Amino acid sequence: MSRQILVIGCGFAGMWAALSAARQVELQQGQDVSVTVLAPQPALRVRPRFYEEHPADCSAPLDALFSATGVNFLRGNATRVDAAAREVHYLKDSGESCVVSYDKLVLASGSQLNRNNISGADAFAFDIDQAESAEKFNAHLRSLAAVPASAARNTVVVCGGGLTGIELAMELPARLAKIFTDGATPRVMVIERAAQIGGHFGQELRDVIAQASNELNVEWRLNSSIETIQQNGVTLTDGTFIESHSVVLTAGVSASPLTLQIEAPRDNRGRLHVDANLQVIGQPDIFATGDVAYAACDNEGHHAFMTCQHAIPLGKYAGNNAAAALLNAEPLAYQQPFYVTCVDLGPWGAVYTETWAQEVKMVKEEAKKLKTAITNELIYPPVADKEKAFTLADPLAPFV
Ligand SMILES: Cc1cc2nc3c(=O)[nH]c(=O)nc-3n(C[C@H](O)[C@H](O)[C@H](O)COP(=O)(O)OP(=O)(O)OC[C@H]3O[C@@H](n4cnc5c(N)ncnc54)[C@H](O)[C@@H]3O)c2cc1C
Known part of the structure; x- marks a missing residue:
């Protein structure tokens, strides 16, 4: 048998x-x-x-x-x-x-x-967790071209400043600038519960991410948590309301x-x-x-x-x-x-670290080449040849 x-x-x-x-x-x-x-x-x-x-x-x-x-x-x-x-x-x-x-x-x-613990997330938040939801978010971003400029249209709120949130946030200013043919300036904001950019990452890595965020105009709202997500924005637990048609969950x-x-x-x-x-x-x-x-x-x-x-x-x-x-x-x-981290930082480049303490070994273009080789080749399936x-x-x- x-x-x-x-x-x-x-x-x-x-x-x-x-x-x-x-x-x-x-x-x-x-x-x-x-x-x-x-x-x-x-x-x-x-x-x-x-x-x-x-x-x-x-x-x-x-x-x-x-x-x-x-x-x-x-x-x-x-x-x-x-x-x-x-x-x-x-x-x-x-x-x-x-x-x-x-x-x-x-x-x-x-x-x-896991969307369950944030009120309004199911109805109003986007995500990039699965192929279908990532494509839905992408289609939504493209549809903003036809929406008149406003604070809510121009702002994308990224909820969660871990690796996924960072990589997305760093991409967005350039991507939105191509979509907003009316010349409006995109605003990209990361909502992060931790007190510092990069949360628990090693100091050197945190510094690089902060520098890239600064140069790409990605704003961080630290020590902040989401209270509720609505159709036209997000309310933080301290009562602040941020207008946005594009709230995307990247944590949990x-x-x-x-x-x-x-x-x-x-x-x-x-x-x-x-x-x-x-x-x-x-x-x-x-x-x-x-x-x-x-x-x-x-x-x-x-x-x-x-x-x-x-x-x-x-x-x-x-x-x-x-x-x-x-x-x-x-x-x-x-x-x-052996543990490495390689984080895409949009048009700024990327950062590559080695060891669990995340010692920075490469930044900018050099790290970006490595990142592209990893995500476009190395992690893909092998060729269809048994041996x-x-x-x-x-x-x-x-x-x-
Ligand atoms: C936006 C994003 C960025 C990321 N960036 C990085 C990064 O830079 N570096 C990195 O190392 N990792 C990254 N990750 C994490 C990485 O993608 C995951 O850790 C990895 O995909 C896990 O592999 P897996 O095989 O366990 O699960 P998955 O890749 O999620 O595969 C799960 C499989 O199970 C199938 N499946 C699920 N449920 C069922 C079911 N009920 N019945 C049958 N089949 C089922 C799915 O269809 C799929 O085939 C990222 C993830 C996301 C979402």
Whole structure:
């Protein structure tokens, strides 16, 4: 009887988990083991590029890669994980409800923006979290060309000054200036709860972001939280009202709600605690990876962030270890001690740091070239060639 490794999701973690599992199955000559990906579409959506001008173009097809590497694809949305029965219930596009069983499950269903705790957010806030919502925001920005200039038309309020908020805010002045053909000056404002630009980032990185913000006229409203979002603006908790037709949420990401169906300890973002092999604590047949995994990167207390920098290696280890567990091979303990940050700062350039203390190594044009190479090439899927894909899917292969 054949056995199955099921991967839910084909983002950065899921795609690499499937390839890595298929590689390990081949290495162990597990002829009776199949690898199947369940996801809404056979495509890698490149979320780190959703702050750019054409988010709809930031997607890479995976059909040819999966067929070259023997990975099966099942189109659907998982609705329920039944760990006791080792089954996943899912909905097809047609609305038909189906069930697929597994021997080992790799949960790689990513994360999503959490809008629930801000009043008015559902009705009036934009976001750039998923391909559809990023394109909706982009279409809205383009539609401002036909709206007469006013404080509300000219102002974009970015709610949350983390990496996503910073990258978007730095892009916007130049982008809006192209849209406002009436010559109006765009106003871009970041609302941030922390007392300083760049919040908890290292001092050197914070200084660079502050300098770029200053030169690009991106305003920061620090020590500030959103009370409510309305159609024509946003009210802060101190009572200040900022007029804007374009309020965009960039803070408050949580792990996929599928994590709630798995009995295991979770962190404050809903990520499942995993052991060194990325197996979910207390669930011998379930591995978690990417944005749904709370995984230690080293022995010094660092944990993976919800980034593709971590999701890609996490995916490779999780897929490898799910297959190893099924085929009685030795697992590989996940380790990722080297940490970098590369932040796009719009027309100013970019900034690149190394180490957990975020020491700045490159700025401006030099860092921008690196950033473009990362987001336009490095994180894209490998070519549809089994040998090349399996070489890269090896968790121990160098990442760059
Ligand atoms: C605007 C933005 C900018 C970012 N910038 C950076 C950056 O500069 N650097 C960086 O490292 N990271 C960045 N990130 C974070 C990065 O994109 C995520 O950490 C990364 O995508 C996580 O990979 P993942 O595979 O875990 O999840 P995802 O890439 O989100 O993939 C999840 C997959 O699961 C599928 N899925 C979800 N639910 C279900 C379901 N119920 N059933 C079946 N399939 C399902 C989805 O369709 C998708 O295929 C950014 C994110 C955003 C939104």
